[in-house]
Amino acid sequence: MKSSNQRNFIDKESIFGPDNYKPLPVVLSRAKGVWVWDVDGKKYLDMMSAYSAVSHGHSHPELLKVLHEQSSQLALTSRAFYTDTLGPYLETITSLSNFDMALPMNSGAEAVETAIKAARRWAYLSKKIESDKAEIIVADGNFHGRTTTIISFSSDANSKNDFGPHTPGFVSVEFGSAKAIEQAINENTAAVLIEPIQGEGGIIVPPENFLPDVREICSKNNVLMILDEVQSGLGRTGKMFAFQHSNIQPDGLILGKALGGGFMPVSCFLASKEVMQWLTPGSHGSTFGGNPLAAAIGKRSLELLEEENLIENSRVLGDFFKNALIDIKSNVIKEVRGKGLWIGVVIDPNYVSGKDLSKLLLKEGILCKETHETVIRFAPPLVITKEEIEWALEIITTTLTQIENKANISK
Ligand SMILES: Cc1ncc(COP(=O)(O)O)c(C=O)c1O
Known part of the structure; x- marks a missing residue:
């Protein structure tokens, strides 16, 4: 599969960069819409979308236009000055999500850090929790990013071990159990921070009453309910925000990935x-957060989700794709789960590992990746068509049949 051309690029990455990722053996050089090409010109259907960051498809022409126009007009100023892009962007994003205010950052992890700082300030200055005693309740199996504080409350040993000392102030409880959250609350609890559907944890959808129950518990106890929708938000689950499936409104919301339209963080x-009132001048910030280019891209990315019916597409084609995967009825598949165009296929490791299945699909022209070894995630750009999904389904079905036949022969 790897040409010497590809080998050369792969070798360079491993020689000059640390081994903190284990990419699939393909070197990409071009993309358009849902399709990407490797350096040898082979074409693949992108079912990864950069972990849901490319929801609009690669190089969306409208966003490319914004990128060109805004970067030739005004790209970066820092927040030392006002700009004519940030205010309109903040207005759009807050009215869409029904919040008073938005604090712009760059990466998802930075926005999570922002949420933690905002919750702690609110806890000390509004709720009057004793100094340095604030606690935030999180969920087992969470993924919120890779900074030192965030990995402090991760349950994944590999992202946590030997990076200590860890930041205190977090309590982790079972994901999907509102009762566990209620029992963990005490007078020092500032916030509950959860993903509405755990993405990196393996596309884990909690019981239907989970979010409404957590909402009620948080309100009753004067605790902030903060949702990390960096991956689940912006149409990925078939609603603008995953919390809208439960008809609730959280107290805090974290967005990222697709907000950059597939172009930038x-x-x-x-x-x-x-909550926001306590973030006073100098208490928090970022040189690049809310820069004119990011604000223009963010605003247009949000508008396009609705203008181009991408959320509805995610809902309708997500249902179609999920049901078709269930219908495959292969012994290799143990479970199919997810919402919208965000589907986790749990595979039986006795037949094939997640990594090997990703490699087999790569060979056939589908880009996807395993999460937690036995779950294959399918999260194509939301601009994908039914025909393109049907094309992928044929390949997935044939690949699974071949795996099963091979296993039966060797029995
Ligand atoms: C739910 C969630 N939060 C936060 C992050 C971190 O985002 P970033 O990689 O942009 O820092 C991720 C990334 O996958 C995520 O899935």
């Missing part, structure tokens, strides 16, 4: 004025 933390 754009993230933010949204909350009420009551």
